[in-house]
Amino acid sequence: MSGTSTAAARSRRETGPGANRWVVLVVLCASLLLVALDATVLHVAVPAVTEDLRPGAIELLWIVDVYPLVCASLLILFGTLGDRVGRRRVLLLGYALFGVASGLAACADDPGVLIAARALLGVGGAMIMPATLSILRHIFPDRRERAFAIGIWTAVAAVGAAVGPLLGGFLLEHFWWGSVFLINIPLMLVSLPLGRWLLPESFGDRDGPWDVVGALTAAAGLFGAVLGVKRLGGGDPPLDPWTAGPLLVGGALLFVFVRRQRRRAHPLVDLRMFARPAFSTSVGCIVLAMLALVGLELMAAQYLQLVLGLSPLQTGLRLLPLTVAAMAAGLAGSLMLRRFGPRRMVSLGFCLTAGAVVLLTAMGHEDRPALLLAGFVFLGFGLETTLFGAYESMLSEAPADRAGGAAAIGETSYQLGAGIGIALLGSVMNAAYAPGLTSVPGVPAAAAAAAGHSLGEAYEVAGRLGGASGEALRQAARDSFVQGLHVTLLVSAGLLLLGAAMALRLPRLMEPGTAEPGTAAEPSTEGGGPVDVPAPREAAGGERTTGKGGTAGKVRAESVR
Numbered sequence: 174m175s176g177t178s179t180a181a182a183r184s185r186r187e188t189g190p191g192a193n194r195w196v197v198l199v200v201l202c203a204s205l206l207l208v209a210l211d212a213t214v215l216h217v218a219v220p221a222v223t224e225d226l227r228p229g230a231i232e233l234l235w236i237v238d239v240y241p242l243v244c245a246s247l248l249i250l251f252g253t254l255g256d257r258v259g260r261r262r263v264l265l266l267g268y269a270l271f272g273v274a275s276g277l278a279a280c281a282d283d284p285g286v287l288i289a290a291r292a293l294l295g296v297g298g299a300m301i302m303p304a305t306l307s308i309l310r311h312i313f314p315d316r317r318e319r320a321f322a323i324g325i326w327t328a329v330a331a332v333g334a335a336v337g338p339l340l341g342g343f344l345l346e347h348f349w350w351g352s353v354f355l356i357n358i359p360l361m362l363v364s365l366p367l368g369r370w371l372l373p374e375s376f377g378d379r380d381g382p383w384d385v386v387g388a389l390t391a392a393a394g395l396f397g398a399v400l401g402v403k404r405l406g407g408g409d410p411p412l413d414p415w416t417a418g419p420l421l422v423g424g425a426l427l428f429v430f431v432r433r434q435r436r437r438a439h440p441l442v443d444l445r446m447f448a449r450p451a452f453s454t455s456v457g458c459i460v461l462a463m464l465a466l467v468g469l470e471l472m473a474a475q476y477l478q479l480v481l482g483l484s485p486l487q488t489g490l491r492l493l494p495l496t497v498a499a500m501a502a503g504l505a506g507s508l509m510l511r512r513f514g515p516r517r518m519v520s521l522g523f524c525l526t527a528g529a530v531v532l533l534t535a536m537g538h539e540d541r542p543a544l545l546l547a548g549f550v551f552l553g554f555g556l557e558t559t560l561f562g563a564y565e566s567m568l569s570e571a572p573a574d575r576a577g578g579a580a581a582i583g584e585t586s587y588q589l590g591a592g593i594g595i596a597l598l599g600s601v602m603n604a605a606y607a608p609g610l611t612s613v614p615g616v617p618a619a620a621a622a623a624a625g626h627s628l629g630e631a632y633e634v635a636g637r638l639g640g641a642s643g644e645a646l647r648q649a650a651r652d653s654f655v656q657g658l659h660v661t662l663l664v665s666a667g668l669l670l671l672g673a674a675m676a677l678r679l680p681r682l683m684e685p686g687t688a689e690p691g692t693a694a695e696p697s698t699e700g701g702g703p704v705d706v707p708a709p710r711e712a713a714g715g716e717r718t719t720g721k722g723g724t725a726g727k728v729r730a731e732s733v734r
């Protein structure tokens with residue numbers, strides 16, 4: 174596609190005085206980095222928080238989990254609200270709320286205050302995440318440029334999630350635990366004026382009233398579903414009232430939400446997008462990729478610390494190649510997408526990840542750094558290749574006037590995949606691990622049952638028993654954990670190959686471009702690519718964009734197919 178297209182030139186004009194879309198991308202990625210950091214930076218601060226605030230077990234659980242839980246629940250609400258009231262407006266409100274909540278969390282002197290602050294951080298994160306993707310969709314009308322921008326966006330997300338624990342550990346060595354929240358404030362103070370000046374305002378389809386009841390139903394349904402999945406991932410029994418109840422209520426509310434959207438003339442989320450094979454397949458691939466990634470990272474961290482005896486810092490450094498490989502895949506994603514197309518790119522990403530997982534089944538009781546390095550590099554590169562291709566296909570397939578809703582669906586799929594991965598792979602791991610501890614010589618049945626909950630608990634029980642029986646339990650637990658890890662890796666490889674088969678429904682080739690607001694596309698007579706021509710002055714529905722110089726007319730954004 175020509176770099177001088179009308180759509181691209183229009184986007185450049187609308188990003189503010191003295192700015193261009195690449196500067197805007199830097200601002201968007203900086204805000205995304207904060208959200209990704211905050212999801213993991215608290216993990217290393219939990220012992221310090223526990224010592225200072227003395228929270229109960231339930232309070233401590235909510236301190237850690239309330240942020241991702243609230244964020245996942247509100248993504249659809251704020252993603253679609255941004256389409257209505259303005260994506261930049263929602264993003265800037267998210268910046269402000271994130272900064273205020275960070276200050277409140279840093280100064281918290283009571284567990285309840287910290288939980289409330291973390292919940293507010295989740296609200297701010299839910300405002301920021303879909304807004305960054307939908308604005309990115311708007312300012313990069315050329316699909317090839319957008320693919321490169323999405324690669325940078327996904328690489329930044331990977332960096333944030335991985336750097337969070339390392340940054341938190343560094344801050345805790347020099348300051349008190351509240352410093353992990355205070356780092357957000359100066360960055361938000363810079364992001365607010367820069368975002369107000371540089372970011373373009375854009376709107377989606379604003380026909381008909383906004384479905385407030387539908388938005389609240391979706392939020393409540395997702396809250397219940399994610400809470401239930403998280404409790405399953407934490408090892409709670411499926412029939413426990415506090416696990417089954419949220420799952421059933423959440424599922425029922427989501428069912429009501431879907432039926433409501435199908436009946437409305439102006440739905441909150443256009444479910445017709447799921448009738449497009451590329452969109453629905455991309456969402457499924459995101460879920461499967463995250464299912465594998467989060468579950469495997471969790472078990473890899475346990476293996477490195479509890480089986481190989483590495484410190485938390487050494488564990489973070491061992492996992493760092495996974496992040497570096499993911500960054501490389503994100504930066505090279507645009508080139509790979511043009512070369513291979515969405516179908517082959519996503520399928521090959523899944524296959525490479527499955528191969529890495531099978532390679533990691535060679536892990537045993539002894540440290541094998543070269544094997545782990547190769548496995549983590551292939552794992553990170555393969556998964557990021559998959560996520561990049563899926564996100565790009567999903568966002569390009571969605572109409573521009575539904576960009577906020579599409580971005581929210583993608584981020585919700587990301588969060589649900591992570592939660593389901595912990596629950597599913599954790600259940601497989603427990604099923605393979607626990608039976609190996611039922612008949613350890615000299616270990617009472619009650620102690621064996623307690624040791625069967627996790628390897629960390631098995632070590633505690635072995636320490637209390639002491640002597641030969643304690644050492645026998647410790648060795649049996651390590652053997653069972655490694656065996657269970659191998660079984661889980663093979664199950665994960667099977668799921669990844671299922672994802673590779675699913676990806677065959679994606680388009681074979683990357684479409685050369687899309688027509689954005691203010692343009693329509695026709696086949697070019699040269700090179701086979703489309704050229705942009707002025708859109709009709711009147712069209713039904715579509716995206717409205719507002720630049721510094723005024724308001725653009727309402728036009729339909731159509732994809733070139």
